[in-house]
Amino acid sequence: MKSDYFKDLKIYNSLSGKKEPFVPINNNSVGMYVCGPTVYNNAHLGNCRTFISFDLINRYISHLGYKVRYVRNLTDVGHLENDSDSGEDKISKKARIEKLEPMEIVQKYTLDFHQIMEKFNTLAPNIEPTATGHIIEQIDSIKLILESGYAYEKNGSIYFDVLKFNEKGTYGKLSGRKIEDMMNNSRALDGSSDKKNPQDFALWKKAEENHIMFWNSPWGKGFPGWHLECTSMSKKYLGDYFDIHGGGMDLKFPHHDCEIAQSEAINNKNPAKYWMHTNMLTLNGKKMSKSIDNFILPNEIFSGNNKVLSKKFNPNVVKFFIYQAHYRSILDISNDALLASEKGLNKLLDGFNLISNLDSNNKTSDFDVDKWISNCYSRMNDDFNTPMLIAEIFECLKFINNVYLGAKNLNKKDKEKIKYTLEVFLHDILGLKTNKEKNTLDNKISSELIQLLIKLRNQSRVNKNFELSDQIRDDLLKIGVQLNDDKNESSYKMI
Numbered sequence: 001m002k003s004d005y006f007k008d009l010k011i012y013n014s015l016s017g018k019k020e021p022f023v024p025i026n027n028n029s030v031g032m033y034v035c036g037p038t039v040y041n042n043a044h045l046g047n048c049r050t051f052i053s054f055d056l057i058n059r060y061i062s063h064l065g066y067k068v069r070y071v072r073n074l075t076d077v078g079h080l081e082n083d084s085d086s087g088e089d090k091i092s093k094k095a096r097i098e099k100l101e102p103m104e105i106v107q108k109y110t111l112d113f114h115q116i117m118e119k120f121n122t123l124a125p126n127i128e129p130t131a132t133g134h135i136i137e138q139i140d141s142i143k144l145i146l147e148s149g150y151a152y153e154k155n156g157s158i159y160f161d162v163l164k165f166n167e168k169g170t171y172g173k174l175s176g177r178k179i180e181d182m183m184n185n186s187r188a189l190d191g192s193s194d195k196k197n198p199q200d201f202a203l204w205k206k207a208e209e210n211h212i213m214f215w216n217s218p219w220g221k222g223f224p225g226w227h228l229e230c231t232s233m234s235k236k237y238l239g240d241y242f243d244i245h246g247g248g249m250d251l252k253f254p255h256h257d258c259e260i261a262q263s264e265a266i267n268n269k270n271p272a273k274y275w276m277h278t279n280m281l282t283l284n285g286k287k288m289s290k291s292i293d294n295f296i297l298p299n300e301i302f303s304g305n306n307k308v309l310s311k312k313f314n315p316n317v318v319k320f321f322i323y324q325a326h327y328r329s330i331l332d333i334s335n336d337a338l339l340a341s342e343k344g345l346n347k348l349l350d351g352f353n354l355i356s357n358l359d360s361n362n363k364t365s366d367f368d369v370d371k372w373i374s375n376c377y378s379r380m381n382d383d384f385n386t387p388m389l390i391a392e393i394f395e396c397l398k399f400i401n402n403v404y405l406g407a408k409n410l411n412k413k414d415k416e417k418i419k420y421t422l423e424v425f426l427h428d429i430l431g432l433k434t435n436k437e438k439n440t441l442d443n444k445i446s447s448e449l450i451q452l453l454i455k456l457r458n459q460s461r462v463n464k465n466f467e468l469s470d471q472i473r474d475d476l477l478k479i480g481v482q483l484n485d486d487k488n489e490s491s492y493k494m495i
């Protein structure tokens with residue numbers, strides 16, 4: 001059953017450059033394709049931001065009552081470095097470095113990606129196709145593009161003819177890049193002499209003798225181009241025209257521009273009605289990227305084993321931090337930002353866990369609960385505006401604290417409405433874990449262990465071993481346990 005708020009949803013469409021009312025192609029179902037990771041390395045936090053954001057979008061659209069088919073691919077074909085037409089392929093290079101088979105690398109980093117996404121409490125996509133599992137579909141796509149006249153064969157490789165296709169005036173429509181500018185900025189690249197023009201991109205590359213990952217095709221042994229897999233798999237599982245195509249901002253060009261060109265060459269259709277892109281996550285003010293060695297891995301944040309942060313932070317805190325910025329805004333990660341997010345999340349969970357203990361009656365509440373609920377949906381309907389939603393939640397928590405202090409009145413029915421609405425938005429839509437003790441202790445530090453360390457510290461104070469006493473206090477503080485000393489013993493609280 002659809003929510004009463006489903007008609008109000010607006011989405012920023014990267015294709016038009018503006019917010020548009022969300023009107024699905026089919027009344028009750030939504031098809032969404034998101035470009036997934038290339039599984040040759042650990043996913044850094046910048047990658048995870050994209051998938052956390054689209055998990056939210058999937059959750060919210062589903063909550064509104066639509067049946068969502070969420071498809072997110074895994075790129076497990078060894079495309080060339082920097083996704084160019086020359087160089088060593090990423091998966092084979094990693095296999096050589098780690099002395100493993102290419103598909104061992106794929107399996108290793110696929111498992112790592114899934115484990116990280118599970119720690120972030122994201123929902124698995126409905127379908128997670130792999131590029132290697134759809135070679136036949138990609139070969140079929142190439143045949144159709146060749147038939148359209150927008151591709152050509154040269155020495156066992158197939159290239160998309162960008163200049164010929166651009167006679168339609170459509171190449172680069174998503175990124176806004178002009179073919180004339182691309183031509184002026186082009187330079188000859190080693191290994192690209194088979195191409196008619198530097199702007200052309202590979203649909204199929206002939207496998208050289210040292211290339212490990214290759215397949216048979218009508219044009220000889222080779223491997224598909226990077227852009228082709230998403231065109232082929234999205235068409236197979238969502239059709240020629242579906243609702244949402246998503247990915248990171250860096251995929252607009254060339255990946256998504258090339259996807260659009262391929263689809264229009266095949267059947268004269270832009271594949272998606274709405275194109276959505278998440279913005280960058282920066283570290284030290286610079287784009288988070290492995291290529292410039294400026295990145296941090298989620299497990300390094302969770303364990304505290306890094307050179308950037310003063311302590312470890314659990315996945316719930318990191319996820320809350322990500323939601324404090326709009327998905328289309330640049331977000332810079334820092335120690336201070338995560339500390340502030342941890343403090344804010346703990347305050348939020350304290351308020352949420354307080355609701356059940358609040359006194360309520362049959363009098364009118366000193367808070368317009370129905371208007372507050374409407375405001376929460378309005379924030380999410382405004383292109384999934386999570387920072388404004390969080391601000392609305394804190395407004396309600398302010399009221400809850402006043403009720404607890406006896407300064408405000410709460411009606412019984414309103415109490416249940418607030419409790420239910422917070423559970424929906426925090427747990428079902430934002431995907432946050434609402435068990436505060438589980439989050440703050442991170443499932444690794446038990447109350448008994450903390451008490452044991454306090455007992456040891458108290459004994460060291462009696463023995464005037466203040467160096468050990470201070471070390472225990474400082475080390476506990478680093479993992480979020482603050483000690484409060486009185487004359488004879490200490491108590492603690494999680495911060």
